Amino acid sequence: MAGSTLGNKFVVTTWGESHGKALGVVVDGCPAGLELTEEDIQIYLDRRKPGFSQFSTPRQEADKVEILSGVFEGKTTGTPISMVVYNTSQRSHDYGDIATYYRPGHADYTFDEKYGFRDYRGGGRSSGRETTGRVAAGAIAAKILRQLGISFTTYVASIGDVDIDRAQFDADYIMKNELYMPDKASYERASEFLSDVMADNDSIGSSVECIVSGVPAGIGEPVFHKLDACLAKAVMSIGAVKAIEIGDGINVSRNKGSYDNDNFFMRDGLVSKKTNHAGGILGGISDGADIVLKAHFKATPSIALKQHTVNQSGEDITISVRGRHDPIIGPRAAVVVESMMAITILDLMFDNMSSTMAGIENFYKK
Amino acid sequence: MAGSTLGNKFVVTTWGESHGKALGVVVDGCPAGLELTEEDIQIYLDRRKPGFSQFSTPRQEADKVEILSGVFEGKTTGTPISMVVYNTSQRSHDYGDIATYYRPGHADYTFDEKYGFRDYRGGGRSSGRETTGRVAAGAIAAKILRQLGISFTTYVASIGDVDIDRAQFDADYIMKNELYMPDKASYERASEFLSDVMADNDSIGSSVECIVSGVPAGIGEPVFHKLDACLAKAVMSIGAVKAIEIGDGINVSRNKGSYDNDNFFMRDGLVSKKTNHAGGILGGISDGADIVLKAHFKATPSIALKQHTVNQSGEDITISVRGRHDPIIGPRAAVVVESMMAITILDLMFDNMSSTMAGIENFYKK
Amino acid sequence: MAGSTLGNKFVVTTWGESHGKALGVVVDGCPAGLELTEEDIQIYLDRRKPGFSQFSTPRQEADKVEILSGVFEGKTTGTPISMVVYNTSQRSHDYGDIATYYRPGHADYTFDEKYGFRDYRGGGRSSGRETTGRVAAGAIAAKILRQLGISFTTYVASIGDVDIDRAQFDADYIMKNELYMPDKASYERASEFLSDVMADNDSIGSSVECIVSGVPAGIGEPVFHKLDACLAKAVMSIGAVKAIEIGDGINVSRNKGSYDNDNFFMRDGLVSKKTNHAGGILGGISDGADIVLKAHFKATPSIALKQHTVNQSGEDITISVRGRHDPIIGPRAAVVVESMMAITILDLMFDNMSSTMAGIENFYKK
Amino acid sequence: MAGSTLGNKFVVTTWGESHGKALGVVVDGCPAGLELTEEDIQIYLDRRKPGFSQFSTPRQEADKVEILSGVFEGKTTGTPISMVVYNTSQRSHDYGDIATYYRPGHADYTFDEKYGFRDYRGGGRSSGRETTGRVAAGAIAAKILRQLGISFTTYVASIGDVDIDRAQFDADYIMKNELYMPDKASYERASEFLSDVMADNDSIGSSVECIVSGVPAGIGEPVFHKLDACLAKAVMSIGAVKAIEIGDGINVSRNKGSYDNDNFFMRDGLVSKKTNHAGGILGGISDGADIVLKAHFKATPSIALKQHTVNQSGEDITISVRGRHDPIIGPRAAVVVESMMAITILDLMFDNMSSTMAGIENFYKK
Secondary structure, eight states: OOOTEOOOOOEEEEEEEEESSSEEEESOOBBOOOOOHHHHHHHHHHHOOSSSSTTOOOOOOOOEEEOOSSSEEEEEEEEOOEEEOOOOOOOGGGGGGGGSSSSTTTTTTHHHHHHHOOOOOOGGGGGGHHHHHHHHHHHHHEEEEEEEOOOEEEEEEEEEEEEEEGGGGGGGGGSSSTTTSSSHHHHHOOOOOOHHHTTTTTBEHHHHHHHEOOOOOTTSGGGOOOHHHHHHHHHSSEEEEEEEETGGGGGGSBBHHHHOOOOOOTTTTTEEEEEOTTTTTHHHTTTTSSEEEEEEEOSSSSSSEEEEBTTTTSOOEOOOOOSSOOOOOOHHHHHHHHHHHHHHHHHHHHHHGGGGGGHOOOOOOO | OTTTTESSSSSEEEOOOOOSSSSEEEEOOOBOBBBBOHHHHHHHHHOOOOOSTTOOOOOOOOOOOOOOOSSTTEESSSSSSEEEEEEOOOOGGGGGGGGGGGGSSSSSSHHHHHHSSSOOOGGGGGGGGGHHHHHHHHHHHHHHHHHHEEEEEEEEEEEETOOGGGGGOOOOGGSSSSTTOHHHHHHHHHHHHHHHHHHOOOOOOEEEEEEEOHHHTTTTTSSGGOHHHHHHHHHTEEEEEEEEEETTTTGGGBBBBHHHHEEEEEETTEEESSSOOOTTTTTTTTTOOEEEEEEEEEOSSSSSSSSEEEEETOOEEEEOSSSSSSSSSSHHHHHHHHHHHHHHHHHHHHHHHTSBBBHEEEOOOO | OOOTTTTTSSSSEEEOOTTSSSEEEESSSOOOOOOHHHHHHHHHHHOOOOSSSSSOOOOOOOOEEEEEEETTTTTEOOOOEEEEEEEOOOOOOGGGGHHHHHSTSSSSSHHHHHSSSSOOGGGGGGGGGGGGHHHHHHHHHHHHHHHOOOOOEEEEEEETTTEGGGGOOGGGGGGGGGGGSSSHHHHHHHHHHHHHHTTOOOOOOEEEEEEOOOOOOSSSSSSGGHHHHHHHHHHHHTTEEEEETTGGGGGGGGBBBHSSOOEEEEETTTESOOOOOTTETTEEOOOOEEEEEEEEEEEOOOSOOOEEEEEEETEEEEOOOOOOSSOOHHHHHHHHHHHHHHHHHHHHHHHHHTTBBHHHHHOOOO | OOOTTTTTSSEEEEEEEEESSEEEEEOOOOBTTTTTOOHHHHHHHHHOOOSTTTOOOOOOOOOOOOSSSSTTTTOOOOOOEEEEEOOOOGGGGGGGGGSSOOTTTHHHHHHHHHHHOOGGGGGGSSSSGGGHHHHHHHHHHHHHHHTTTOOOEEEEEEEEEEEGGGGGGOOGGGGGGGTTOOSHHHHHHHHHHHHHHHHTTTOOOOOEEEEOOOOOOSSSOSGGOOOHHHHHHHHTTSSSEEEEETGGGGGGGGGEEEHHHHOOEEEEEEEEEEEETTTTTTEEEEOOOOEEEEEEEEOOSOOOOOOEEEBBTTTTEEOOOOSOSOOSSHHHHHOOOHHHHHHHHHHHHHHHGGGBBHHHHHHHHO
């Protein structure tokens, strides 16, 4: 499959380059009858908008979304929803010099190897701006999921060695700070640390956690299209993500079965668990508990510090990447993680609808 | 998509239950003209065969593979290769008691929620035996990759808190010990530790690393079907995997850009890197360096220790899982990780063949 | 996509060659809870079984199907159903001479051009025996559809210039004659004609019609995956089919809108039509009327008459195709047409389940 | 799969409604390095542009295409090409009255049954304007094919009972008449006939033939994704097509094998055929001869004549469809047929690139 389409029933196709005319997305398979406005999308896009934090690129992009199709009289029609965001601040001249060499940590070299050349302006398609379309699609998926009683809590869990204080977790605080961290003390320590990193002309890694509540048990297809496998792909496909953990994540490889197995109990007449080491997924299928995923983002590869690299003439050179860059990826990427999870969970919920004869007969029999 | 088919051009469809008549796989899209024998497949299957180690289930299965189609006069014909392994040691009576309750850490509950009932014998389709077909397919993919100069080094990197000693790394030793570890001292420490775990009727987690050498630069599709995203899905789809790391993995979230960026250098006229924090993948596309992936397996959920759970009548009960179980998953799963990676890389290499006009014209013009 | 997998949710993967060890199919995405036995499959397979009619090849194949997975205690489990039919009458020596030349009307030349060589025994994968797996899968799809109130009437509509007499249409007669025609007089005329064709060492074309009753309105996805488009692909993929007509078919290009438009009327409180020129499909979506499709099969290309062709050494030669061949394809292929239609309609019915928010909320809300 | 994406490697996603803001298409998987301008696309779009013939709707739409992504410095980059055409002449008030009833021969009823409601303005997504995106994508596919030596001849073969005179076939004349017929006398007879039909407030059916020259032997995947099967789906997915013929088409069901089999001969050292009853496809794979397909279009369903139908209140009513309509579909649809065939053939040519080990090794080995 070519690279820019994802999903089986809720199908997302994104397009656009960092410094092209526009970026956009086509969402096909959105069910008919969903009330949808551009404002529903804009709320999500604003969470990744550049230029509005001391910790993000000063590039100012309004990122105003326009819906071009698929909505009629305020409701989705079941046909493709095309959404576009026009680029308004393409200072291509910032990037002219990167046409001839390969920035370390970037996709310049690999795009050249794959395609023979590349749109070098701001990274072209490999830019973080590529996620605009993902978030627009994710806003729709998340709205549908909310109507089904499913909600998301997404936040930055660490910045460098500054970890959040889980004892002070305050979900309401997440949207109140530009680092999207869930406690004030951690935000303040991280801010200070980030300022130092920026002063050093360096950048820093971070991690993002996403917790999904209300997913019914039974979602995910056994074997290759397990819920966790599909989530891992969706989130790992975000640029700069280098590790994915579900539930206890890497710690499971150090733990014993007697610890790791979440025992079942009856609670209010329902099968329940007291622990959730599994992160809400057993055998690739949701078990009704919270879905818990953590994504690890590397530091922004664009740094003004001197680096060694090579140019297209095959010469060793020393460079310093100028331009307008975020010093950290996680905060603006949190909504991208949430979007990719929403898209994936919704798609698997659609896939799940034909799992049993009883469900099918109930759907089709009058 | 239903759950048991993976791939776009090299398409793998597996089937079979732990205690059914047989397990198997259909590989479609295998190129014509590959020399292929049942022995090529058997070598891979033997690496996951049960019953031949003190650290694996005593269930004895020869796991002899039979090729039913797609090979003619010793060569693949380009048509589907159907392979089957008959089950010979289905002691279903071992499992009769698990029909009525949900084993913690297993997929019993989630299968019931999804499908209304389940083949409870040995876990049915959610059993580790499901991976038989994956490995048979992986053996073919790996053989093709070898002919293209691509090789795999796969080993157990940790068992509980016993980590391998990278200073003593000996690739030749991997296939010489039943734990598939790459150094003797670690194997011996792990063996002792595992014996203690087994004596306690408990199980333990582990991690597996897979290094792929020789993948040309340019493999992987941008945006959703990145090489790392597809690998993450493929490997996370193996039962019991709860985390995936590429290159430096979770450590990237603590590191700075100045450390994490692999600088480029010219070496023998080729673009090269001295470090490989990226694990051979930049922007979702291979950069020519080794592909490095680590998978974290949870402990075998079947343990003889007492556990709390519920039965299908909604009663809280206490159980102890009897039967023939491995105390650890990693060693027998190493070849499954390698297989999933081989399948994924090969499929993306096929996808990559139409990336440029020059490549297409060269292929089709006489 | 490699060629042997079809479907999105009800996914069918076939494998096997005419003279290999076996042929088979894996059906993934079959809903759990369907009562299914090998007898359900066998009834369908017997309709295409060779060797039991004066008008079919004398090759005797019992074509006994065995279910290897996916059924537990008489019900489907939701996991892949693997079915196999072993070849028992592979007289490969019949075919040795065709290894070196290209039979006119067959795929010998095109397989060689595509793959470099071919399994020449009985046509290998391009043999009509390839349809065995399609019919086994179709039997399952048709059983599910029957439980949803959907039924099939499939018959041979013409053999050469012998057309059925629609005034004498008798659905019960179809299964009572070896040509699967719906009226006795036409059967008798066709039999006589066929005997003459066979006496001439020639073969003859035929057409098959399939009428599907009870498909609810709303099935089919707009634009590329229209119901008629998917049916056309599914049925055209049967070897020897060269034309597909829906409803009035080719006649629509000669008719006026005032004739072709099926007017709507209310009948018993339901929207209904008095005519069905559209064959039950409007805008690619079922309209509740009978789905009507006609497939045109060319004559069996294997004929004992002298033909000109070339051999692999690039020499012009004259051949006469010996062996055991049907003189006509339609009668044994009727059940293949029905199977492909059942598979396609069921798959699109599954796809349709997420078309509206109301349907989704009704499915998931407790 | 949701309905608006087609293709495996050359992936086309269309969107847009007749009277929405715009229509468009995203083409993903277009190889890098193709010289591409908006003019390349416009030439194709102009062939289906409304308002410029006495035999097409007077609705004036410039249908000016804009490329928003995927092209850099005049060449495709390998990333998605997003193209948009803004609607400029949406006279929605023309269509207000059709909101409440079901036009015979249209998709009004089936969309309502599927989605619960519909964008009724001009047919919304079921309008012929939906094909705008197909043609824009087809222009790209056709340009690539031309560079590989593959060319198209597409024309209207019949209008009502006016058939072209094959003895007078003049390929150059096709683009010189507004009915896209290949001989002057037939054009004149058809024009006269069409004028009469229009005077009667009626519409008429037509057929379109497409001949593709230069497709190498070996294209198409056996079994389900045969070249003819994929072409049938692609072309049948165009609104109003009710029958597809390959080569001799429906006549094969009346012919004998001795007639239908195209004998092979050596010509200039190449395997060749003197006849082409098969339409260039054997066993679902191209044989190197011209690919020949014929599509039958029904009459435009919108007619001003009185028709019976029902409204959404379940009442029988009589209507007359006003507005701006073509009296015939074939002429403007010819370029749509060509586009769908180009997209399909190119996609299967990409799929074919991994068919043999020799081809793969040649591609990847340095």
